[in-house]
């Protein structure tokens with residue numbers, strides 16, 4: 076027997092899983108009011124995750140998302156919910172509404188995470204466990220290396236990340252899929268095989284099938300190096316940001332002249348944009364050279380009376396269209412509405428011209444920032460702009476961008 080086949084024959088024990096979970100905490104006490112969420116598709120990886128997590132703690136709750144993209148998806152999702160219940164796991168089925176055409180994979184993933192986040196909040200989960208494993212990690216790093224990614228990309232899938240109101244935790248990243256299956260078999264537990272997992276139309280599937288053991292090792296090696304490099308860069312970035320950046324609660328920043336560099340700008344552009352992607356290096360260098368401009372829907376311009384460097388704020392043209400008022404609604408991917416005590420049919424939309432028409436002009440916020448702040452509109456009339464304390468007392472928005480500027484995943488190497 077080779078060392079690989081020996082490894083794949085090893086069952087994952089409760090102690091081993093608990094040891095994996097420990098550095099990924101802190102974990103709430105094991106109580107009904109604070110369960111840990113589990114994202115379970117019904118495939119081998121997430122069923123093994125559910126099995127291991129249930130042995131780790133009593134209070135877990137599984138979410139099975141039915142994307143409705145295949146005829147069998149509804150019955151498979153029901154079957155999975157039933158299987159989880161048999162394993163003593165509380166399980167909820169989340170059925171997604173139909174998708175608009177185009178970019179189906181991307182839309183499905185985004186809608187799945189949005190539904191999972193909402194379900195976690197409803198169930199009182201601060202953390203959601205996801206079942207990506209060591210082979211997923213190797214394939215991801217390999218594909219990124221082919222695209223000449225830098226240390227951020229080559230550090231691979233994050234073991235811990237923040238998504239809006241929850242933490243996404245991936246405890247299986249050091250475990251092979253073979254061991255997950257061995258563990259399920261040993262427990263006599265069934266799982267589903269998703270046909271798209273063998274469809275060679277997808278680049279990931281091709282690499283999953285074609286990567287040789289030495290190539291996988293090489294990917295793991297590349298990843299470990301990239302994580303170390305990333306940690307050094309992160310430490311330097313954190314120090315620079317602390318020194319040179321002022322963050323304002325209206326979602327804009329000022330960056331001093333001495334702090335203008337690719338790393339700082341890239342992190343700040345992502346922060347202010349509310350998105351999860353960083354801009355390309357070339358685009359950031361171009362922006363630095365110009366001294367002003369727009370990237371990722373964020374404007375950079377000389378700070379003027381706000382400092383000796385530059386300020387970055389949301390570009391008015393880039394803000395989202397109106398969104399119906401409801402408790403917890405997120406507008407522009409950046410602002411979450413607290414409370415929803417407004418007339419039926421009210422909407423969240425940018426202040427726009429209303430920012431300058433009223434007496435709400437403020438010297439301490441750039442006028443261009445004011446225009447991009449959210450207000451509550453009804454029948455074309457601004458009925459509340461909570462940022463200025465004008466309107467229902469309970470109303471307000473909180474910054475909803477869950478992505479930290481630095482320090483993502485610092486402890487996991």
Ligand SMILES: Nc1ncnc2c1ncn2[C@@H]1O[C@H](COP(=O)(O)OP(=O)(O)OP(=O)(O)O)[C@@H](O)[C@H]1O
Nearest residue numbers: 114115116120121138139140141184204205206207
């Ligand atoms: N339908 C689903 N319901 C609940 N959880 C799911 C579902 N699909 C995937 N997941 C969760 O996400 C994990 C990764 O699944 P998969 O690799 O198929 O997703 P993906 O779209 O490729 O995700 P990513 O783009 O993050 O790699 C699963 O192991 C599971 O934890």
